[in-house]
Amino acid sequence: MDSHIAPVALEKAYRLLNHGPTVLVSARHDGVDNVMAAAWACALDFSPPKLTVVLDKATRTRALVEGSGTFVIQVPTVALLALTHQVGTRSLIDEPAKLANADVKLVEIEGYDLPFVAGCAAWLACKVVPEPHNQQTYDLFIGEVVGAWADTRVxxxxxxxxxxxxxxLRSLHYVAGGQFYAIGESLVVDEKTA
Amino acid sequence: MDSHIAPVALEKAYRLLNHGPTVLVSARHDGVDNVMAAAWACALDFSPPKLTVVLDKATRTRALVEGSGTFVIQVPTVALLALTHQVGTRSLIDEPAKLANADVKLVEIEGYDLPFVAGCAAWLACKVVPEPHNQQTYDLFIGEVVGAWADTRVxxxxxxxxxxxxxxLRSLHYVAGGQFYAIGESLVVDEKTA
Structure with a gap:
């Protein structure tokens, strides 16, 4: 990780997802790494921090998550627009060189046997909280966040x-059909007068 | 509803939430209406469209949702910044005039016995898909979207x-402590070359 990356206290980790960015989901199992994009990820709890993410049964990443019980949710930036769209529309099943073709660079964080995508604005290392009914019926996975980091520039x-x-460095927010929005202007409510 | 409001086809309803806006949750039961803000709402499925929303046990709105089995998720705009923050930080339990004090105007849509918040950019009428374990353990509710509308200006x-x-008219994306972002610039990936 480069010099801009700093750990985020776990009780503040929900804030990395609170504004609803599209995320990259990465996972590693049995020597295979993969990365997919997901618009359907959301904070679920503050402490211990938890999140939800929807992982379709057709994705290779889901199989890696099921195999290892761990995954990373990361917040890609405008600079990673093309990468995000590519890893969200192509499959490792059809395209073994998917990650190289999408120009994905993976980095390691000491103590975590997980593939982290370089160039993101934030990373949340997660452990699956097994809920077989949700996983089978709704493709809905719950993760407990066990490590969090962000780029201190943002x-x-x-x-x-x-x-x-x-x-x-702004976050991406996907709509459909290749249309994204970047996050925009900051708006602060004065909590004393609100 | 005013002249800018048009129905959204149910199979496109997920797109109203896909970019991760903070939402208002409203519900009606036994003659009581309430509205709260929620940053933790997320699409869950395309067809029939479903979504998740986290409703804390301390909220009055949750009791109304549990009582009626129905609720509305709506996408507030920058013009509703103060309203959104107020309904997200005050409780009907402590403040019976919460909605009037926050300047919430409710409107009706024919065929739905639900309170819709005027001035939003989109509305999703939902029916609870009962999942008692998720509701009790995670405060996580699943809704099936049974009606959707949006402001055609956006x-x-x-x-x-x-x-x-x-x-x-832009959507709001909450972080914490009164800090929101408006959604920003549109970025379109050319799907033929990506």
Whole structure:
């Protein structure tokens, strides 16, 4: 990880997802790494921090998550727009060189046997909380966040600070058909007068 | 509802939430209406469309949802910033005039016995899919979307079109401590070359 990356306290980890970014889901099992995009990821609890993510049965990443019981949710940036769309529309099953073709660079974090995608704005290492009924019926997985990190150029002191940073570091928010939005303007309510 | 409101086909309803907006949850039971804000709402399925939302046991809205088995998820706009923060930080239990104090205007849609919040960009009428274990253990509710509408000034032909509209109509994305972001710039990947 480069010099901008810092750990995020677990009780603040939900804030990395609170504004609803599209995420990359990565997982490793039996020597295989994969990465997919997911718009359907959401915080679920504060402490211990938990999140939900929908993983379709057709995805290779889901099989890796089921095999290892672990995964990473990461927040890609505008600079990773093409990568995010590619890993969200292609499958490792049909395209063994998917990650190389999409220009995905994986990095390691000491103490975690997981593939982290370089260049993201935030990373949440997760352990599956097994809920077989949700997984089978709804493709819905619950993860407990066991480690969190962010790029201090855009997340510091427990808040996203996109305004002062390069626009290429903003989070992505997918709609459909190749259409994304970047996150926009900061709006702060004065809690004393609100 | 005003003249800008149009129904959204149910199979496109997930797109109203796909970009991760903070939502307002409203519900009606036994003559009581309430509205709360929730950052933890997420699409779950395409067809029939389903979504998840986290409703804390301390909220009055949750009791109304449990009582009626129905609720509305709606997408508030920048123009509703103060309202969204107020209904997210105050409780009807402590403040019986919460909705009037927060300047919430409710409107009706024919055929739905539900309170819809005026001025939002989109509305999803939902029926609870009972999952008692999720509700008790995780405060996680699953809703099947049975009706969807959007403001055609910002959502048409199945896509959000924020770029051409007044910035006051953009969706809100909550972080914490009164800090929100508006959704920002549109970014389109050419699916033929990606």
């Amino acid at each position: 997340f510091r002191n427990g808040h996203w600070e996109f305004a002062d940073a390069d626009p290429s | 959502f048409r032909n199945g896509h959000w079109e924020f770029a051409d509209a007044d910035p006051s």
